[in-house]
Structures are given as C-alpha cells and as structure tokens.
Amino acid sequence: MCERGSDTPTAMRLRRLILRIAVGAAERANTPENVNLAWMKRLIIAIDGPSGAGKGTVARTLASSLGYRHIDTGAMYRAVGWKARYEGVPLDDEGAVTEVARHAELMVEGGVVSIDGHDVTRQIRTPEIDVVATSVARLPQVRAVLVERQRAIGRDGGVVMEGRDIGTVVFPNADVKVYLDASAEERARRRANDTAHTGGRVGQAAVAEAIQARDTADSTRAVSPLTLAADAVHIDTTGVPVAEVVERVLALARAKLSPA
Ligand code: DC
Numbered sequence: 001m002c003e004r005g006s007d008t009p010t011a012m013r014l015r016r017l018i019l020r021i022a023v024g025a026a027e028r029a030n031t032p033e034n035v036n037l038a039w040m041k042r043l044i045i046a047i048d049g050p051s052g053a054g055k056g057t058v059a060r061t062l063a064s065s066l067g068y069r070h071i072d073t074g075a076m077y078r079a080v081g082w083k084a085r086y087e088g089v090p091l092d093d094e095g096a097v098t099e100v101a102r103h104a105e106l107m108v109e110g111g112v113v114s115i116d117g118h119d120v121t122r123q124i125r126t127p128e129i130d131v132v133a134t135s136v137a138r139l140p141q142v143r144a145v146l147v148e149r150q151r152a153i154g155r156d157g158g159v160v161m162e163g164r165d166i167g168t169v170v171f172p173n174a175d176v177k178v179y180l181d182a183s184a185e186e187r188a189r190r191r192a193n194d195t196a197h198t199g200g201r202v203g204q205a206a207v208a209e210a211i212q213a214r215d216t217a218d219s220t221r222a223v224s225p226l227t228l229a230a231d232a233v234h235i236d237t238t239g240v241p242v243a244e245v246v247e248r249v250l251a252l253a254r255a256k257l258s259p260a
Pocket of ligand 1: 051074075137162163166214218
C-alpha cells in the first residue's frame with residue numbers, strides 16, 4: 001500500500017484532479033439558484049371554480065411562471081365524453097363509460113388534448129360536448145377512475161391543477177387552494193367571447209342559460225359537487241385583470257415556498 005508521502009507522480013496528479021472535481025461540484029451546488037432549489041418544494045396548486053371564472057387562463061399563466069405542469073381536469077371529462085360519443089357508448093351506461101375512462105390514453109397538457117391518438121383539442125370545446133362532459137362528470141365510477149389518474153399526475157408536485165373538486169377531493173392537502181369565481185354576467189360574457197369554445201356562434205343570453213344549467217348540475221350532483229373548500233382562498237375575478245389574479249395566487253405560492 002502506498003503511504004501519502006510516497007505517492008507516485010501519477011497518484012498525486014490523480015489526487016489533485018479528484019480534489020478539483022470535488023471543489024468544482026461543491027461550488028456549483030452553492031450557486032444561489034441551487035441553494036433556492038434545495039429548499040423550494042414543488043407545490044401542488046389547486047384551482048377550482050365554476051365555468052367562466054377564469055380558471056384556465058389563470059392556471060396556464062401561473063404554471064408557466066413557475067415552470068409547473070398545467071393540468072385541465074375538465075378536459076379529461078370532456079375527452080372521455082367525446083370518446084364515448086365517438087364509440088356510440090350510451091352516456092347513461094356507467095360501466096361502459098367507465099371502461100372508456102379506464103383504458104383511454106389521455107393527454108391534457110401544453111394546450112393539446114388527445115384521447116387514444118385523436119387530437120380533440122377543438123372538438124371538445126363545443127356546446128354539445130359541454131353537455132356530454134357534465135353528464136359524464138356525474139358518474140361516480142368515472143370520477144373515481146379520473147381522480148386516480150389526476151392524483152398520479154400531480155403526486156410529485158410542480159403542478160397547477162384546475163377543475164371542480166381538486167382542493168376538496170383530488171388533493172385535499174394541496175399546498176395552495178384557490179376558488180375562482182365571477183359574476184354570472186361576466187362568466188357568460190367571457191364564454192360568449194371565447195371563440196375557441198363556442199365558435200362565436202352562440203349569443204351571450206344562450207351561453208348564460210347553458211352555463212347556469214351546467215353550474216347547477218355540477219354543484220348539486222351527488223358525488224364531489226363543486227363546493228368551496230373550507231381552507232381555499234376565494235377570489236372574485238369580476239373586473240379583475242388576469243395578471244392581478246395570477247399575482248395574488250403567486251403570492252400564496254411564494255408564502256409556501258419561503259423558508260419558515
Ligand atoms: O371545466 P370544464 O367546463 O371543461 O369541465 C367540463 C365538465 O366537467 C363540467 O361539467 C365540470 C366537470 N368537471 C368536474 O366535475 N370535475 C372536474 N375536476 C373538472 C370538471
């Protein structure tokens with residue numbers, strides 16, 4: 001065995017090289033960004049609320065500011081409803097619709113929604129699929145399957161998940177819970193102006209009526225109805241610019257990320 005004092009030149013060079021690598025790694029680990037990353041937890045941010053409350057825009061902007069994933073769970077119910085329709089599955093056949101939900105290859109990220117290889121990004125934003133999704137979302141077994149999938153997606157954090165039951169059922173221990181709302185008129189106006197959704201063909205009065213019907217169905221169904229979680233922060237977005245709403249939620253997130 002070689003004593004320290006009797007290292008060969010090669011062993012000494014090797015030792016110096018190892019030391020340089022170790023010091024470099026320590027220095028890199030101590031950069032301000034990495035020190036921040038070390039204590040920054042990847043949060044689960046739950047955004048719930050009725051249609052037209054601004055969940056989509058707020059959740060998307062928030063996720064991109066934080067470098068998180070944005071998961072639109074409403075799109076999952078819509079896509080399953082679309083696929084059931086496409087396959088001629090009766091929407092009141094809970095077992096059959098549940099099978100569609102269980103086996104579907106679903107993707108609802110990055111502004112693209114696809115199910116079993118069909119890009120349904122546009123097809124699921126129609127008044128017809130509004131109704132189909134609401135009726136699929138009433139089925140307890142379908143909810144059970146989709147809630148499991150949502151938990152699997154969000155489990156490790158770094159996610160902004162929007163829907164109706166995220167803070168109450170999917171992630172009751174979410175780090176940040178927000179319930180977005182807006183006046184009925186404002187919600188109807190937003191939806192009527194959302195050409196990606198209605199194709200611009202439906203007037204505000206008809207949209208208001210349809211939204212009201214869906215909200216009633218979503219809030220009164222037996223399983224996981226839309227309700228305000230006791231520990232959610234309620235934000236009325238009526239007349240409030242998106243940037244301001246996002247800033248309020250970011251402040252809640254920052255408070256969770258600050259070292260105690
Ligand atoms: O958010 P959205 O309009 O795309 O949702 C479509 C339907 O799915 C709507 O009726 C509400 C319902 N939904 C739900 O019950 N639970 C969720 N987590 C998300 C949406």
